[in-house]
Amino acid sequence: MDSLKSEMKKRYDALQAEIKTLCLKNKRPLDSVKLMLVSKTVPVERIQEAIDFGHCLFGENKVQELSEKEPIFRASNAEFHFIGHLQTNKVKKCIEHASMIHSLDRLSLALELDKHLQKLGKTMDILIQVNTSKETSKFGVEPDGLLKLVREIAPLSSLKIKGLMTLAKFSSEEEIVRPCFQLLRELSAQVRNEGIPGVSMSELSMGMSSDYKIAIQEGATIIRVGTAIFGKRNLPDSHYWPET
Ligand SMILES: *Cc1c(COP(=O)(O)O)cnc(C)c1O
8 A cells, every 4th residue: 555655665665756757858878876774873773674675785883883783784685875974893793794896996905805705705896086166075086086995996806897887966056066976977987998908887876865967877786875865863963974
């Protein structure tokens, strides 16, 4: 019965439909944009609800929280990507749970990841996070340093570079947000043109609740949406993106 559909499921269905519409409008294949639900601070019951209605890709920002929620993901086929700032001392726990890391932004972290993955005989799909907004509070490699970092990470055989990730400048103005996404797409093309062995640039992880439309227009393949589905968070975003 449709009247029993939860508000969350209604928002979810509307968003999935909108993604398809945006793909059509932008002459992109209908399945070219994956929706990740960002479940940071979201109670497990709500995550479970999303899993129950068939959603299977989630994003978490904190290793501690990821570990706590892990049992419900393990119990289903849901996949978890790590999208937050990763401290080197949390690497071990992170790779136990996550199936992709979107926020690799420095060589020291890559080396630490590779060390632990090699021990486990595992590989990990990763995205390189780029600071496209010139905001010091955002993590990510500077655009100028991207190619060098990719070249340094590429030989680490446990890490499979699949693309790039960014957070646009927080602004309601399209002309401030869009250039961040355009820059990420251009950087991705540049890296692809280098033809570095083992490096794929198939994913562009960009766009959140406030700016996913622009991100899809600019070529996002993964959008990371939290509040638009789960509602407002109790903790301010500074909890997740502390000032550097
Ligand atoms: C919190 C967060 C999101 C989702 O933000 P919303 O505005 O709630 O959609 C996406 N990406 C990252 C890296 C985040 O930390």
